[in-house]
Amino acid sequence: MGRKQRLKQGDPATLDEFKKSQKGSAKKRKARDLGDSNDAQPPKKSKPQNGRAETVKSKGAKGKGKAKEVDIDEDSDEQWGGIAIDDTQYLDAITKFDFEEDDQGDPDPDADAIMDDENDDFLSGGPVHQLEFSDDSDAGLDDGDDFLKGASDEDGSDVESDDSDGPITAKNMERKSRALDRKAAREAEMDIEEAQAATGPQDEEEGGGIAFFDLPTAEDLEQEKEAGGLPPDELQKRIQDNAKVLKDFKTLAATGRSRSEHVEQLLQDIASYYGYNEFLTEKLFNLFSVSEAIEFFEANEVPRPVTIRANTLRTRRRDLAQALINRGVTLEPVGKWSNVGLQVFESTVPIGATPEYLAGHYMLQAASSFLPVIALAPESNERILDMASAPGGKATYISALMRNTGIVFANDSNKARTKSLTANVHRMGCKNVVVCNYDGREFPKVIGGFDRVLLDSPCSGTGVISKDPSVKLSKSEKDFQLLGDLQRQLILCAIDSINPESKTGGYVTYSTCSVTVDENEAVVDYALRKRPNVELVDTGIGFGVDGFTNYREKKFSKDMHLTKRFYPHVHNMDGFFVAKFKVNKPTRKKDVQKSAEVEAEEENAVVEPGPLTGFDAEEDQAIIDKWERQHVLKTKGIKIRPKANAAPKGSPAVTAH
Numbered sequence: 001m002g003r004k005q006r007l008k009q010g011d012p013a014t015l016d017e018f019k020k021s022q023k024g025s026a027k028k029r030k031a032r033d034l035g036d037s038n039d040a041q042p043p044k045k046s047k048p049q050n051g052r053a054e055t056v057k058s059k060g061a062k063g064k065g066k067a068k069e070v071d072i073d074e075d076s077d078e079q080w081g082g083i084a085i086d087d088t089q090y091l092d093a094i095t096k097f098d099f100e101e102d103d104q105g106d107p108d109p110d111a112d113a114i115m116d117d118e119n120d121d122f123l124s125g126g127p128v129h130q131l132e133f134s135d136d137s138d139a140g141l142d143d144g145d146d147f148l149k150g151a152s153d154e155d156g157s158d159v160e161s162d163d164s165d166g167p168i169t170a171k172n173m174e175r176k177s178r179a180l181d182r183k184a185a186r187e188a189e190m191d192i193e194e195a196q197a198a199t200g201p202q203d204e205e206e207g208g209g210i211a212f213f214d215l216p217t218a219e220d221l222e223q224e225k226e227a228g229g230l231p232p233d234e235l236q237k238r239i240q241d242n243a244k245v246l247k248d249f250k251t252l253a254a255t256g257r258s259r260s261e262h263v264e265q266l267l268q269d270i271a272s273y274y275g276y277n278e279f280l281t282e283k284l285f286n287l288f289s290v291s292e293a294i295e296f297f298e299a300n301e302v303p304r305p306v307t308i309r310a311n312t313l314r315t316r317r318r319d320l321a322q323a324l325i326n327r328g329v330t331l332e333p334v335g336k337w338s339n340v341g342l343q344v345f346e347s348t349v350p351i352g353a354t355p356e357y358l359a360g361h362y363m364l365q366a367a368s369s370f371l372p373v374i375a376l377a378p379e380s381n382e383r384i385l386d387m388a389s390a391p392g393g394k395a396t397y398i399s400a401l402m403r404n405t406g407i408v409f410a411n412d413s414n415k416a417r418t419k420s421l422t423a424n425v426h427r428m429g430c431k432n433v434v435v436c437n438y439d440g441r442e443f444p445k446v447i448g449g450f451d452r453v454l455l456d457s458p459c460s461g462t463g464v465i466s467k468d469p470s471v472k473l474s475k476s477e478k479d480f481q482l483l484g485d486l487q488r489q490l491i492l493c494a495i496d497s498i499n500p501e502s503k504t505g506g507y508v509t510y511s512t513c514s515v516t517v518d519e520n521e522a523v524v525d526y527a528l529r530k531r532p533n534v535e536l537v538d539t540g541i542g543f544g545v546d547g548f549t550n551y552r553e554k555k556f557s558k559d560m561h562l563t564k565r566f567y568p569h570v571h572n573m574d575g576f577f578v579a580k581f582k583v584n585k586p587t588r589k590k591d592v593q594k595s596a597e598v599e600a601e602e603e604n605a606v607v608e609p610g611p612l613t614g615f616d617a618e619e620d621q622a623i624i625d626k627w628e629r630q631h632v633l634k635t636k637g638i639k640i641r642p643k644a645n646a647a648p649k650g651s652p653a654v655t656a657h
């Protein structure tokens with residue numbers, strides 16, 4: 001097995017897959033990850049991970065050459081999406097040696113052995129055969145006859161002869177009768193075995209070993225507590241069994257215990273097994289079906305793949321790939337959906353300290369972080385605000401997509417964080433970026449009239465728990481309320497900072513690295529209701545799960561399906577949410593109908609959002625023109641004497657790059 005293939009992180013195992021692997025009934029599975037999926041559809045379902053992924057044998061591992069060996073789905077040439085054919089050939093050339101050397105002639109014998117063992121276990125299990133012979137009554141009888149062939153009755157006589165069609169006489173009647181009794185008893189025994197065999201393997205497929213699952217009693221739980229809790233493997237088993245019961249509650253529920261009791265126990269077990277507080281456990285659990293929720297919690301225990309973004313201001317992705325391969329880095333494109341992302345599988349050098357890194361040829365950046373910028377789709381010469389931008393992963397990507405033209409205001413309210421933002425802006429060679437340090441809610445008073453605004457909002461981080469497990473215990477209901485207030489205020493300010501008459505844009509992208517509805521759909525819905533001049537539009541990302549149009553008792557805009565959710569257990573990326581708005585000319589005030597709910601939310605809001613008319617485009621243009629003139633003079637070495645009170649009140653403390 002090649003290094004790259006060994007390390008390519010598949011999506012986490014589903015509950016069923018996990019169960020199968022536990023029971024030794026796993027079928028051979030195809031290792032793939034986001035990069036292997038087709039353009040618009042990253043893998044929908046969880047794939048093997050951790051130890052399991054290492055044992056999986058891919059299609060690609062069988063053949064020679066890059067197309068088969070590199071890409072598990074055999075379409076790797078297209079992975080470099082958007083590049084010309086000769087680029088692909090070039091990439092073949094630069095990657096072939098590495099991949100061939102690793103993978104050629106090594107069809108992953110370990111994986112075969114393990115998976116075959118598992119299959120063998122499954123197939124050699126007695127119950128399957130027993131099930132077969134008992135399924136058909138005739139066959140059953142035959143088999144029964146075979147089975148009986150070797151048997152003798154107590155006195156050593158041959159049962160078969162007793163059961164023959166020979167005439168019944170007074171002499172042989174009793175013996176024949178006893179033989180028939182024994183045969184009947186034997187058949188009854190076989191019936192029982194047959195029934196057990198039938199429940200055994202079927203359950204393995206659909207949630208096995210749970211026929212006798214019952215919830216622990218209060219007494220059991222007390223004893224467990226005294227013993228310091230269940231051992232992890234038993235706790236995990238109870239989670240799985242309980243989840244299976246909940247999946248088919250009518251059939252599998254033990255009598256006398258309600259569904260809510262099962263759910264309550266499951267939540268408690270998840271909280272203690274994965275180490276979450278109860279509040280967050282329930283909040284996250286409620287987002288999914290039972291089995292998907294467990295996949296999600298499981299995925300949060302696994303690190304996401306390491307990815308980097310090629311900085312097209314300084315290099316091309318293929319050149320970067322070549323340079324890093326030469327340094328002993330094993331990598332491949334993240335997927336067809338990105339033409340700048342590379343997934344790093346293995347490196348003999350620290351990936352955050354290579355000469356290429358220091359020279360700004362790439363950014364260490366999670367794949368999910370590309371998505372809001374893809375949705376924003378900045379164009380050259382535009383004027384863009386990144387409202388909460390530190391440490392600059394997205395701002396520098398925006399700058400690169402604009403090819404260093406136009407202007408990007410990279411703002412962050414946290415002054416300390418603007419240092420790393422500034423450092424990244426310099427390292428990446430972004431010359432069109434202005435770093436500023438305001439509370440985002442001060443926009444558009446500070447400056448507005450933007451073609452596009454990215455609000456990569458401060459959030460709870462429930463999408464990045466694998467990176468920051470402290471979230472599991474640190475988030476409370478209050479945090480979500482406060483965050484929601486801030487997010488609602490920021491999103492209105494983002495919308496109000498747009499120039500609705502922009503010739504090229506007029507778009508706001510809202511994103512979070514959280515999966516909760518409070519921070520995502522609820523915020524977007526609030527913005528839609530508060531600003532009737534905005535509408536949701538397609539993110540243009542091409543994959544992701546649709547946002548909720550309703551969630552529990554809440555009903556959201558019917559367009560909410562245009563927003564996209566990304567999950568660790570589905571997309572093998574950090575959990576993320578992306579929404580894109582088109583900002584139209586403001587509707588006249590008298591046309592704006594505020595719902596009672598919005599009014600109530602406004603009353604509860606901590607700070608009133610900035611007014612719709614807080615920005616004067618003409619005044620702003622005059623200031624920009626003036627600064628540009630001064631910049632030209634400066635570059636010509638002409639000193640400009642500062643005038644007293646020259647800067648208008650409230651003008652940003654900016655650093656230009």
Ligand SMILES: C[S@@+](CC[C@H](N)C(=O)[O-])C[C@H]1O[C@@H](n2cnc3c(N)ncnc32)[C@H](O)[C@@H]1O
Pocket residue numbers: 369387388389390391392393394395411412413414417438439440441456457458459
């Ligand atoms: C998710 S992070 C942004 C990550 C950034 N977009 C990137 O790609 O590197 C959220 C940022 O919001 C900033 N922030 C928090 N409250 C803010 C506010 N009221 N106004 C502006 N920025 C804020 C935080 O300091 C943090 O850097």
